[in-house]
Amino acid sequence: MAAFMVEGGYPLQGEARVSGAKNAALPVLAACLICPGEICLWDCPHLRDVDNMLAILEELGAEYSWGVDGALRLHMAGAEGYTLPQRISKEIRSSIFMLGPLLARFGRAICTYPGGCEIGNRPIDLHLSGLSALGVRIREQGGLIICDGAHMRGAEIHLDYPSVGATENIMMAAVAAQGDTFIHNAAREPETEDLQTFLNALGCHVRGAGTSNIHIRGGVEPIQRAEHRIMPDRIVAGTLLCGAAITGGCITLSNAIPQHMGSMLSKLREAGCKISCMEDRVSLEAPARLQEIKLIETLPYPGFPTDMQAQFFALATVADGACMIVENVFENRFKHGPELMRMGAVYTQKDRTAVIRGVEELTGAQVTARDLRGGAALVLAGLRARGITTVYGAELIDRGYDALDRQLRALGARITREETI
Ligand code: UD1
Numbered sequence: 001m002a003a004f005m006v007e008g009g010y011p012l013q014g015e016a017r018v019s020g021a022k023n024a025a026l027p028v029l030a031a032c033l034i035c036p037g038e039i040c041l042w043d044c045p046h047l048r049d050v051d052n053m054l055a056i057l058e059e060l061g062a063e064y065s066w067g068v069d070g071a072l073r074l075h076m077a078g079a080e081g082y083t084l085p086q087r088i089s090k091e092i093r094s095s096i097f098m099l100g101p102l103l104a105r106f107g108r109a110i111c112t113y114p115g116g117c118e119i120g121n122r123p124i125d126l127h128l129s130g131l132s133a134l135g136v137r138i139r140e141q142g143g144l145i146i147c148d149g150a151h152m153r154g155a156e157i158h159l160d161y162p163s164v165g166a167t168e169n170i171m172m173a174a175v176a177a178q179g180d181t182f183i184h185n186a187a188r189e190p191e192t193e194d195l196q197t198f199l200n201a202l203g204c205h206v207r208g209a210g211t212s213n214i215h216i217r218g219g220v221e222p223i224q225r226a227e228h229r230i231m232p233d234r235i236v237a238g239t240l241l242c243g244a245a246i247t248g249g250c251i252t253l254s255n256a257i258p259q260h261m262g263s264m265l266s267k268l269r270e271a272g273c274k275i276s277c278m279e280d281r282v283s284l285e286a287p288a289r290l291q292e293i294k295l296i297e298t299l300p301y302p303g304f305p306t307d308m309q310a311q312f313f314a315l316a317t318v319a320d321g322a323c324m325i326v327e328n329v330f331e332n333r334f335k336h337g338p339e340l341m342r343m344g345a346v347y348t349q350k351d352r353t354a355v356i357r358g359v360e361e362l363t364g365a366q367v368t369a370r371d372l373r374g375g376a377a378l379v380l381a382g383l384r385a386r387g388i389t390t391v392y393g394a395e396l397i398d399r400g401y402d403a404l405d406r407q408l409r410a411l412g413a414r415i416t417r418e419e420t421i
Pocket of ligand 1: 124125127164187330
């Protein structure tokens, strides 16, 4: 067990470079299975979820090495297994992404129900119905999902909901299905575009990602060697900006794409932050006191991201007035609320709606991360609180932030990581 110890009251100042995006890296790592040759990924973040994906690829027969230059090199020729190892797959929800690429490469795949953060039911029905529409025969036996893709062919698929993971899984399977596939009501998250760029670098033919309609021309032979730079992490960028906002600081982020962060930047402006943007840089100067943010509703992109809800919840605890947060994407994503209450936050919650009333100050306390982004929100609250905050469950935060403590220290925060029992 590890914990972050945070001494509050030091404004974030200075410049930081944002890492590659976890949510882009995970599907791209799965898509590596489509290629039987060598791949080099630049800016791949070194995170616990990434390590778990690499462990699965290794068990399937792939080899990899991290370069001194931050590049991740993968050798996929030896990857011949199509049964996902159960123990690691249960740790990480993104293991489900491997169904599509395994079907594309081997025409079959066996997996178990995936794990991940406990932020709701997170079913995989849209993944499975999309694959069935491509002609994959799916049956369940002894807790395993057994997929036979011998008869895959292109199809018109209308998603009931623009699920990010289902969109990406179908994109990856469809590259091997003969004919054209159209995904309608597809997720429009920028990470789907990053996956499209990578699949096209592998020689596939994918168009339209980033819009609601994606077209895949299937049946193309993947090429043997490819490289790809993982896009910047908009959620890490947003978390650091919230850190500056909550501490009254002033920071500049490089390798951050403001165009991907529209909804959160607009809420930070509403709170009184001065934001200036260039093509791949964002600067934020916080006001003396955060102003009221009236309403935040999480929605699929380009709406406000559910992955930033907890961090803005933390901001609202010390902003003027009251903020209503409606969590539309996941049904169980307010676990940071009771922890923030230990630090003096005031809020009420009913079902998917929380109303937070800003207080003058938070006080340091012992709190526990219950999920990845909720854990990051507790660290942000700790940066602001009077005294020392201990955030237990740092491992959950490691799933999505590469050494968050080191990055915050470089911006002037007083935070250390301690191993606990
Ligand atoms: C991805 C992100 C995650 C983010 C989420 C929403 C990755 C690795 N993770 O997760 O960080 O919080 O998008 O932006 O990219 N659903 C179904 N059936 C399905 C699939 C999803 O009902 O088959 C529901 C989910 O329970 C949830 C909603 O759809 O309520 C959104 O899920 P989805 O967009 O699929 O999120 P993930 O891909 O799991």
